Amino acid sequence: MSSLYQSMIAVIEQSITPLAGRLGQQKYVIAIRDGFTAALPFMIIGSFMLVFIFPPFSATSTNSVARAWLDFSATYRDQLMLPFNLSMGVMTFFISVGIGASLGRQFALDPVMSGLLAFMAFLLVAAPYSNHTISTEYLSGQGIFTALITAIYATRVYAWLKHNNITIRLPKEVPTGVARSFEILIPVVVIIGTLHPLNLFIEAKTGMIIPQAIMHLLAPLVSASDSLPAILLSVLLCQIFWFAGIHGALIVTGIMNPFWMANLSANQAALAAGTVLPHIYLQGFWDHYLLIGGVGSTLPLAFLLLRSRATHLRTIGRMGIVPSFFNINEPILFGAPIIMNPLMFIPFVCVPMLNAVLAYTATRMGWLAQVVSLTPWTTPAPIGASWAANWAISPVVMCLVCMVLSALCYLPFLRAYERSLMKNEQEKAQANAPLAETAGTS
Amino acid sequence: MYKIMLCCSAGMSTSMLVRKMEEAAAQQGLPVEIKAFGVAEFDEQFSRYQVVLLGPQVKYMLQSLTAKTAGQNIPVQPIDMMDYGMQRGDKVLDFALSLIAAAHEKAAL
Numbered sequence: 001m002s003s004l005y006q007s008m009i010a011v012i013e014q015s016i017t018p019l020a021g022r023l024g025q026q027k028y029v030i031a032i033r034d035g036f037t038a039a040l041p042f043m044i045i046g047s048f049m050l051v052f053i054f055p056p057f058s059a060t061s062t063n064s065v066a067r068a069w070l071d072f073s074a075t076y077r078d079q080l081m082l083p084f085n086l087s088m089g090v091m092t093f094f095i096s097v098g099i100g101a102s103l104g105r106q107f108a109l110d111p112v113m114s115g116l117l118a119f120m121a122f123l124l125v126a127a128p129y130s131n132h133t134i135s136t137e138y139l140s141g142q143g144i145f146t147a148l149i150t151a152i153y154a155t156r157v158y159a160w161l162k163h164n165n166i167t168i169r170l171p172k173e174v175p176t177g178v179a180r181s182f183e184i185l186i187p188v189v190v191i192i193g194t195l196h197p198l199n200l201f202i203e204a205k206t207g208m209i210i211p212q213a214i215m216h217l218l219a220p221l222v223s224a225s226d227s228l229p230a231i232l233l234s235v236l237l238c239q240i241f242w243f244a245g246i247h248g249a250l251i252v253t254g255i256m257n258p259f260w261m262a263n264l265s266a267n268q269a270a271l272a273a274g275t276v277l278p279h280i281y282l283q284g285f286w287d288h289y290l291l292i293g294g295v296g297s298t299l300p301l302a303f304l305l306l307r308s309r310a311t312h313l314r315t316i317g318r319m320g321i322v323p324s325f326f327n328i329n330e331p332i333l334f335g336a337p338i339i340m341n342p343l344m345f346i347p348f349v350c351v352p353m354l355n356a357v358l359a360y361t362a363t364r365m366g367w368l369a370q371v372v373s374l375t376p377w378t379t380p381a382p383i384g385a386s387w388a389a390n391w392a393i394s395p396v397v398m399c400l401v402c403m404v405l406s407a408l409c410y411l412p413f414l415r416a417y418e419r420s421l422m423k424n425e426q427e428k429a430q431a432n433a434p435l436a437e438t439a440g441t442s
Numbered sequence: 443m444y445k446i447m448l449c450c451s452a453g454m455s456t457s458m459l460v461r462k463m464e465e466a467a468a469q470q471g472l473p474v475e476i477k478a479f480g481v482a483e484f485d486e487q488f489s490r491y492q493v494v495l496l497g498p499q500v501k502y503m504l505q506s507l508t509a510k511t512a513g514q515n516i517p518v519q520p521i522d523m524m525d526y527g528m529q530r531g532d533k534v535l536d537f538a539l540s541l542i543a544a545a546h547e548k549a550a551l
Binding site: 331 | 499502
């Protein structure tokens with residue numbers, strides 16, 4: 001056991017930590033994460049409108065409140081859709097600016113300018129304009145990959161031009177603000193001059209504009225991202241990173257976010273059209289089934305800790321329980337500890353994977369409502385799960401089932417750990433007792 | 443006034459520790475300013491503080507973050523895992539103060 005553990009630690013230190021370091025500090029992974037973080041509030045509030053547009057009752061409900069709500073939604077549908085359409089529906093705007101600004105900061109450029117430059121680069125290829133109207137087709141999740149690519153391209157061009165001193169030079173007397181407004185002119189010209197002809201060329205050759213072509217190319221990857229193996233692989237990675245004490249969720253969500261957003265848009269479009277929701281694996285699925293109480297689904301474990309016989313674990317339970325409701329579990333992970341604790345490795349890795357299999361299967365069987373809304377990851381699990389699925393009841397049941405099973409999985413391992421801790425506590429007490437006696441007599 | 447910055451992924455779990463550290467400082471009668479930030483805010487914030495402590499879960503960023511503070515004599519160090527988990531505000535505060543003191547000595551030389 002101990003030699004196995006030693007070799008495991010060696011693997012973690014020699015390969016996993018450096019890998020996480022490289023991935024987690026990759027400029028583009030950071031930028032994507034920052035971009036989504038910036039866009040999140042707009043999208044959360046925007047998708048919150050869904051519950052008003054699609055009331056969580058059956059259309060034939062006779063309950064008076066439900067009836068009034070349903071009639072209200074039917075009458076004012078267009079008005080209610082507007083805030084949704086101009087937030088969730090154009091999420092790529094916020095994301096473009098967010099990614100551009102983050103990359104700009106990393107390249108030591110003016111973040112506002114790089115954000116706006118990224119925004120323009122995206123509009124240029126993804127917002128076909130004619131007869132005073134812009135098609136919004138690729139401004140939602142369908143344009144997400146294009147937004148990533150154009151933001152990276154735009155800031156890279158800006159950085160390259162600045163680095164090579166290709167800029168309009170003005171006399172020193174010109175105020176810096178004025179000088180900066182000129183500095184951006186060349187990047188704008190270069191970006192329009194490259195992206196616009198490219199878009200026209202691709203459209204002429206394939207009949208598709210750039211975002212359409214990109215979605216077409218990525219279709220197999222996008223559909224693969226919404227499968228049980230993809231779920232298990234991403235959660236396995238996250239758990240192993242976290243077991244090594246590395247914030248794995250940060251890395252995994254950075255990579256999964258574009259897929260989740262593209263698929264979320266597809267689910268929302270299906271909801272609006274009244275057709276079958278195509279996707280299962282979305283942010284809400286990850287946050288509210290796989291990370292109940294934080295990474296490792298430790299909320300049930302927190303309850304177990306509260307009643308532990310070992311003093312140390314009880315203390316951790318008391319300290320960790322309240323943040324755990326909001327999916328923050330660092331006190332438990334580092335305090336128990338679970339990180340690098342060989343006794344807790346198996347349940348820590350397996351519990352979220354078990355939850356994933358259960359929730360995925362239940363969705364496939366048609367028992368579990370799918371995710372259509374974006375929620376803050378700090379929402380307590382059953383509430384968050386229900387909110388994400390437009391306030392359906394089935395996610396609450398699913399969460400509770402997951403929690404009971406997680407508790408059962410953690411329990412035997414916790415007992416074993418508890419025993420070893422208590423043995424230590426007793427030994428310490430015994431070792432101290434004779435000392436106390438001699439101290440008393442002298 | 444001691445200025446201490448804590449930094450983790452989103453500044454959420456370190457913000458719990460901030461309160462504990464402030465309590466410990468109040469007990470010792472030390473004037474402190476302690477704030478928690480997410481790593482995304484590191485660049486804008488670190489120069490206003492005398493020391494930066496990282497949550498152990500973002501320890502893997504230590505090298506690149508240290509590179510950013512180079513030449514400014516602002517030490518960046520990870521918080522001990524156990525102290526972090528147990529939310530030992532007093533120990534983490536002592537650690538921060540010892541780092542500030544060491545940086546001062548270095549500057550005086």
